[in-house]
Amino acid sequence: MKTKLLTFLFACMTSIGVAFADASGTCGANLTWFLDNEGTLTITGTGAMTNWSFSSNAPWYSYRSEIKTVNLPEGLTSIGNYAFYGCTGLTSVTIPNSVTSIGNNAFRDCSGLTSITIPNSVTSIGNYAFRDCTSLTSVTIPNNVTSIGKETFYGCTGLTSVTIPNSVTSIGDRAFRRCTGLTSPVYNSHVFAFMPTSYSGAYSIPDGIETVAGGAFEDCSGLTSITIPNSVTSIGYMAFDECTGLTSVTIPESVTSIGSYAFEGCRGLTSVTIGTSVTSIGSSAFSGCSGLTSITIPNSVTEIGIEAFSGCSGLTSVTIPNSVTIIGGGAFSGCSGLTSIRVEQGNTKYDSRDNCNAIIETATNTLIAGCQNTVIPNSVTSIGSSAFESCSGLTSVTIPNSVTSIGNSAFSGCTGLTSVTIPNGVTSIESGAFYECTGLTSVTIPESVMSIGDRAFSGCSGLTSIRVEQGNTKYDSRDNCNAIIETATNTLIAGCQNTVIPNGVTSIESGAFSECTGLTSVTIPNSVKTIGSYAFSGCTGLQSITCYSMRPPTVTNGSQTAQFATLPYSTIVYVPADYFETYMMHDIWGLYDVRPIGSTTVQTTDLMVTPHYTTADVAWPTVDNAATYELVITQNGTVVCTLVFNAQGQLTSIAFRAPAESASAAGQGFQFTVTGLEDGSTYTYTLDALDASGNIIERHSGEFTTEGTTALEDVNADSTNGVRKVIENGKVIIILPDGSKYDAAGKRIK
Numbered sequence: 001m002k003t004k005l006l007t008f009l010f011a012c013m014t015s016i017g018v019a020f021a022d023a024s025g026t027c028g029a030n031l032t033w034f035l036d037n038e039g040t041l042t043i044t045g046t047g048a049m050t051n052w053s054f055s056s057n058a059p060w061y062s063y064r065s066e067i068k069t070v071n072l073p074e075g076l077t078s079i080g081n082y083a084f085y086g087c088t089g090l091t092s093v094t095i096p097n098s099v100t101s102i103g104n105n106a107f108r109d110c111s112g113l114t115s116i117t118i119p120n121s122v123t124s125i126g127n128y129a130f131r132d133c134t135s136l137t138s139v140t141i142p143n144n145v146t147s148i149g150k151e152t153f154y155g156c157t158g159l160t161s162v163t164i165p166n167s168v169t170s171i172g173d174r175a176f177r178r179c180t181g182l183t184s185p186v187y188n189s190h191v192f193a194f195m196p197t198s199y200s201g202a203y204s205i206p207d208g209i210e211t212v213a214g215g216a217f218e219d220c221s222g223l224t225s226i227t228i229p230n231s232v233t234s235i236g237y238m239a240f241d242e243c244t245g246l247t248s249v250t251i252p253e254s255v256t257s258i259g260s261y262a263f264e265g266c267r268g269l270t271s272v273t274i275g276t277s278v279t280s281i282g283s284s285a286f287s288g289c290s291g292l293t294s295i296t297i298p299n300s301v302t303e304i305g306i307e308a309f310s311g312c313s314g315l316t317s318v319t320i321p322n323s324v325t326i327i328g329g330g331a332f333s334g335c336s337g338l339t340s341i342r343v344e345q346g347n348t349k350y351d352s353r354d355n356c357n358a359i360i361e362t363a364t365n366t367l368i369a370g371c372q373n374t375v376i377p378n379s380v381t382s383i384g385s386s387a388f389e390s391c392s393g394l395t396s397v398t399i400p401n402s403v404t405s406i407g408n409s410a411f412s413g414c415t416g417l418t419s420v421t422i423p424n425g426v427t428s429i430e431s432g433a434f435y436e437c438t439g440l441t442s443v444t445i446p447e448s449v450m451s452i453g454d455r456a457f458s459g460c461s462g463l464t465s466i467r468v469e470q471g472n473t474k475y476d477s478r479d480n481c482n483a484i485i486e487t488a489t490n491t492l493i494a495g496c497q498n499t500v501i502p503n504g505v506t507s508i509e510s511g512a513f514s515e516c517t518g519l520t521s522v523t524i525p526n527s528v529k530t531i532g533s534y535a536f537s538g539c540t541g542l543q544s545i546t547c548y549s550m551r552p553p554t555v556t557n558g559s560q561t562a563q564f565a566t567l568p569y570s571t572i573v574y575v576p577a578d579y580f581e582t583y584m585m586h587d588i589w590g591l592y593d594v595r596p597i598g599s600t601t602v603q604t605t606d607l608m609v610t611p612h613y614t615t616a617d618v619a620w621p622t623v624d625n626a627a628t629y630e631l632v633i634t635q636n637g638t639v640v641c642t643l644v645f646n647a648q649g650q651l652t653s654i655a656f657r658a659p660a661e662s663a664s665a666a667g668q669g670f671q672f673t674v675t676g677l678e679d680g681s682t683y684t685y686t687l688d689a690l691d692a693s694g695n696i697i698e699r700h701s702g703e704f705t706t707e708g709t710t711a712l713e714d715v716n717a718d719s720t721n722g723v724r725k726v727i728e729n730g731k732v733i734i735i736l737p738d739g740s741k742y743d744a745a746g747k748r749i750k
Contacts, residue, residue: 025059031076035060039068039089046075051103055085065089072096079106081126088112091135097121102129104149111135114158120144125152127172134158137181143167148175150214157181164188173214173237192216195223200245205229212239214259221245230254235262237282244268247291251275258285260305267291270314276300281308283328290314299323310334311390320359322346327359330386331369334413336393338371353377358387365402370394378402383410385430392416395439401425406433408453415439424448429456436515438462445484447471452484452493459515459538463496478502483512490527495519497541503527508535508553517541521671528553536567544572544673546597546610546617550579552586569593574612596707607687607700613679613707619671623689623698628652631687633674640683641674679706 024034031045041060043049052058058080060067067087072079074096081103084090088111095102097119104126107113113133118125120142127149130136137158141148143165150172153159160181164171166189176186176194186194192205193213200222205212207229214236217223221244228235230252240246242265251258253275260282263269269289274281276298283305286292293314297304299321306328309315317340318332324347332338343352343359351362354377359369361384367376368384372393376383378400388394390413397411397420405428411417412435420437422429424446431453434440442465443457449472457463468477468484476487479502484494486509492501493509497518501508503525510532513519519539524531526548536542547553569591575583577596583589595612610617618631629645644653649670677683682705689698735741 023060023063027059027080033060035063035067039066040071041067041069042071043076044073046073046077046098048078049076049080049083049103051078051081052083053081055082055105055108058082058085061085072099074098077101079103081105082108085109092116095119095122100124102126104128105131107133109133118142118145123147125149127151128154131155138162141165141168146170148172151175151177154178162186164191164193166190171211171213174218175213175215177215177218195220197221199223203227205232207231210234212236214238215241217241217243219243228252228255233257235259237261238264241265247271249273251278253277256280258282260284261287264288274298274301279303281305283307284310287311297321297324302326304328304331306330307333307386313337316340318342319344320347320350322348325349327368329368329384330389330409332371333369333386333389333409334391335371336391338391339373339393341369341371341374353379376400376403381405383407385409386412389413396420399423399426404428406430408432409435411437413437422446422449427451429453431455432458435459441465443467444469445472445475447473450474454509455511455514457484457494457496458511460496461515461517463516464498464518466494466496466499478504501525501528506530508532510534511537514538521545521673523547524549524553526550530554539567542567542571544574545592546574547583547589548576548597550576552583552589567592609685609702609704611677611704611706614677615673615675616677616683616704616706617671617673618685618687620687620700622649622670625691626689626697627692628690629687630690631672631685633683633685635678635681635683640677643672643674645672677706681706 022036027033028047028049030047031043031049033041033043035041055061064087068089070090070093072095075098076096077098078101079099082105084107085105086109090110091112092115094117098121100121101124102122105128108128108131111134114135114137116139122142123144124147129149129152131151132155134157136156138161140163145168147170148168152175154174154177157180159179168188169190171191171193183196189208191211191213192209193216195217197219199220202225203223204227208231210231210233212232212235215238218238218241223243224245231254233254234257235255237259238261239259240263241261244267246266247268248271250273255275256277257280258278262282262285264284265288267290270291270293272295277300278298279300280303281301284307286309287307288311290313292312300323302323303326304324307330309332310330311334313336315335316337320343322344341357341359343350350359352358353360356375356377357371358367358374360367360380365379365381366384367380367387370388372391376399379402381402382405383403385407386409388411389409392415394414395416395418399422401423403423404425406426408430409432412432415438417437418439425448427448428451429449433456435455436459438461440460441462445468447469466482466484468475476485477483478485481500481502482496483492483499485492485505490504490506491509492505492512495513497516501524504527506527507530508528511534513536514534515538517540520541521544524547528549531553571592573592573594574597575594580596583594607620627647631643633640642655646652682703684703687700688696691697
């Protein structure tokens with residue numbers, strides 16, 4: 001009885017909010033704190049509060065949802081980083097006049113905070129200090145504040161008014177981003193900080209303003225023109241990002257720097273005039289400005305950032321002045337319309353030797369940017385990262401023998417590239433070098449190559465041939481497999497639609513067949529133990545997988561589901577009959593239409609027939625001079641079907657007769673699957689290779705028997721493992737422990 005009474009009393013105390021004991025500790029060299037059980041946090045002492053590195057490091061963090069009131073002492077000189085992060089019950093705070101700085105993230109996510117009094121003693125407000133204080137309706141920044149940090153009031157959706165004194169000379173990037181309650185521009189005499197995204201029409205920034213802050217006009221899609229006064233010296237990060245209504249911009253002579261992403265995504269921009277005082281153009285500053293047709297980079301510019309003009313597909317020519325000493329990677333990637341790139345004479349860092357229509361780093365002989373008309377000089381030793389990325393107009397390229405390395409994404413997205421010859425001097429092909437070069441049909445890896453990066457040929461959906469030259473000590477294409485295999489590890493690192501995985505391969509690397517849309521079927525030999533993440537992702541044409549591994553291959557990295565990402569669960573997976581149940585119960589393999597492999601395979605003079613329950617896979621070799629191939633399947637002397645294929649192995653006509661009138665066939669190339677056959681039945685076949693006149697060049701013939709229902713015994717269905725075998729409506733049904741049902745062919749019954 002006593003125990004029950006104590007339990008009742010504790011429950012009552014909890015229900016009225018007394019859910020924690022008093023807590024206390026230190027929060028600075030000369031500061032202590034005490035939190036009572038009513039949610040009042042009292043700090044006593046003098047000096048600076050600790051700057052915590054993470055929100056969870058604040059000593060009262062675990063009580064943050066219980067804190068309702070904060071009492072701060074006179075003599076406190078700073079509010080530390082993350083001090084009151086996530087104190088959602090806090091509604092108001094009075095900061096004493098002794099405080100000079102408010103730290104980063106100090107009141108972030110205090111969603112209940114409606115008012116804050118900032119004293120005149122404060123000179124700086126840190127990054128994210130009041131971010132996502134959604135209930136805050138107004139804030140007055142005192143006259144002594146000189147700087148407001150990055151994203152300080154980001155997401156303060158309840159904020160309707162802000163007063164910024166002229167003492168403030170620095171406002172961080174996106175300080176008022178997503179302050180949807182603000183309906184008027186926010187600025188003082190030095191900095192233009194914020195324009196509501198709802199603004200439409202032309203706008204003139206007031207004279208005297210020196211800085212357009214980061215994100216100031218971000219997403220102002222209705223802005224049609226902007227006048228930047230001659231007093232502005234810098235345009236910040238994302239200042240005009242996604243201002244899609246802008247058509248022209250004149251950057252005055254006073255501006256010295258254009259920030260990263262400053263005009264990113266301004267697709268309507270057709271002309272830009274850059275003042276002659278600009279020294280740096282930030283990363284992605286004009287990225288995605290697809291309407292921009294010309295740009296003049298003044299001789300004052302010394303630095304062009306990473307991807308500064310990427311995706312400017314309307315640009316046709318670019319001239320790099322002799323003042324430029326730094327050009328970031330991919331500065332002109334995706335400029336598919338470029339036909340001319342030239343570096344001015346006198347530039348000591350870069351050149352366009354031999355009128356090559358490219359930018360070459362002189363000291364290293366690295367080609368860092370090219371276009372559809374580039375001719376790579378014989379003195380170039382490396383092709384830099386993203387040098388030709390998304391240059392869709394490039395149809396062919398000759399890589400000279402002097403080149404030893406091809407950089408990351410060097411030709412990525414060059415969809416018009418139909419052929420490339422990699423010279424024997426190349427030792428390194430880096431990650432994504434030819435990613436999504438969908439027009440490529442064949443690739444030969446010379447014996448000199450010792451390093452191939454991840455997904456170097458992923459997404460090359462047109463590839464039908466991949467070959468490693470004899471003599472390469474690092475890679476091989478054993479058994480004419482149409483793939484690249486790392487010899488020492490037996491890892492297949494790149495395949496194509498015609499790849500036949502050899503029986504010595506032990507692993508398939510991440511992305512090996514990624515986006516190989518022409519791949520319709522794949523056979524995984526018993527030797528394969530691991531399959532990398534996304535190995536077959538994006539193989540939209542893949543209809544069946546035959547896996548001979550006795551145990552389901554595992555994924556070496558990434559999400560388990562990633563190995564066959566994007567494949568529909570209707571994809572047929574044939575597995576060894578003795579291990580059918582193991583695959584069915586597997587977390588990943590079991591998601592697909594798993595079926596046991598038939599025990600009988602008939603092979604005659606390189607033609608292979610693999611029968612299943614109601615289907616048969618037929619694969620045959622190419623025959624020289626064959627114009628057509630004719631496959632006839634009969635049963636008891638009656639023709640079941642006649643299939644005719646062209647010289648490329650593509651089906652051109654099909655005819656079914658009794659007893660398989662409703663049968664169908666599916667396949668591509670020199671491998672075909674005939675469906676609609678009867679289980680447990682014997683068939684004969686004849687495949688003729690015919691010349692253009694219809695004469696038989698070569699004939700293959702034989703017989704096969706489809707699997708019968710006796711193969712159910714391989715499932716090992718018994719009471720010890722929870723799998724049951726029952727008769728329903730005269731048919732044998734397999735019931736797994738989870739209640740799911742499967743027919744004799746191993747197909748799930750809905």
